[in-house]
Amino acid sequence: MRQIRVLLFTIFSLGLVADLAAELVWTPDNGWKIEGGALSGLAGQDIQRATEIMNRGRAAEERGRNGSALRIYKKVGKKFPNSLFSPEALYRQGLLRLKRREYYKGFEAFQSVMSLYPNYERFNEILGTQFGIAEDLMNGARNHHWGWMPSFKSRERAITFFEWVTANAPYSDYAPLALMNVARSHQRLNNTPYAIDALDRLINNYSQSLLAPDAYLSLAQTHASLVEGPEYDQESTREAITYFEDFMILFPDDPGLAAAQHGLDQMRTVFAESKMILGDYQLKYRRDYQGSRVFFNEAITIFPDSAVAERARGKLDLIETRMAELGLTFDEDGKLATDEEAPPAPEKRKKLLGIF
Secondary structure, eight states: OHHHHHHHHHHHHHHHHHHHBOEEEEETTTEEEEESOSBSSSOHHHHHHHHHHHHHHHHHHHTTOHHHHHHHHHHHHHHOTTSTHHHHHHHHHHHHHHHTTOHHHHHHHHHHHHHHOTTOTTHHHHHHHHHHHHHHHHTTOEEEETTTEEEEEOHHHHHHHHHHHHHHOTTSTHHHHHHHHHHHHHHHTTOHHHHHHHHHHHHHHOTTSTTHHHHHHHHHHHHHHTOOOTTSOOHHHHHHHHHHHHHHHHOTTOTTHHHHHHHHHHHHHHHHHHHHHHHHHHHHHSOOHHHHHHHHHHHHHHSTTSHHHHHHHHHHHHHHHHHHHHTEEEOTTSOEEEOTTSOOOOOOOOOGGGTO
8 A cells, every 4th residue: 555655645746746736938029938837947037137148148039140149048057947937048049050061060959959858848849959960960951160261171070960860869860870871871981890880889779760671781892891811811702791791681672682692692702712722722831621511511501593503513523533543532421531442542752852
């Protein structure tokens, strides 16, 4: 019973707070005014002072004196940080910064609202504005200092802002979009490992998103871009093959299927060629028929219907011919064995001093 009473009291308290919560409203005729409740975070005299300052700020804003309006709104945040006026003042600062194309400071003002006042009524609106700022910077917009002097383009700052959007609302529709833009920005900057990380987070955290197919395909193509050839390490090749195959299995009707098939064929060719190189080395320099046979069979398994597989089959035929000449066979486990009925292999004459 005690737990039930505590629960009912909590529900009643939350409802009471919701009923008492005030709302700050602005009209051209009356200026700023608190409506709809008693919880404004200020006492009577402070409410009057804060309202007067806010009205001066809005008046300067309406007259186009954006610099003066910014200074006035800053006073509100300093003098009344825990009041209903503070998030509105920060919001107005963000809008004014955007008018002056001060994207960095505008984003920071909006971020202060998101961090300090998460229950602010314009949360979704601010989130969309933050996404728009990051997108503009990604597309080459230049931040301005003091409202008039443009700076250099900064896609790095766009990446940071997109990450903040994801952190602010990880369950919103903006989050997967932001991660996709993070990946694209890193790709433009040739930060391939970071692009892979962003795409991987998108796939793992937002597998049901409409962007998931694009993320899979882009992740496969990004891994493929790291492949240097069959002579080098094949870790990126294997990763690319995995994501191309996953894409084709998970999204068989996607328009990108042909591109995925083409990428998969390229990667399987490279991977099979790497096995051919290893097999040729074992056969040519070590006379290791068992080891080379393993690599040639792997090349066939990787890409059976390819020119590489045909070459591998030719190599296997060559191995069988040489083994027959030497009286060697493979047992059922693929291990090297001697054919008792075959003629003995000719002994190699030992060279004297490695010359004769």
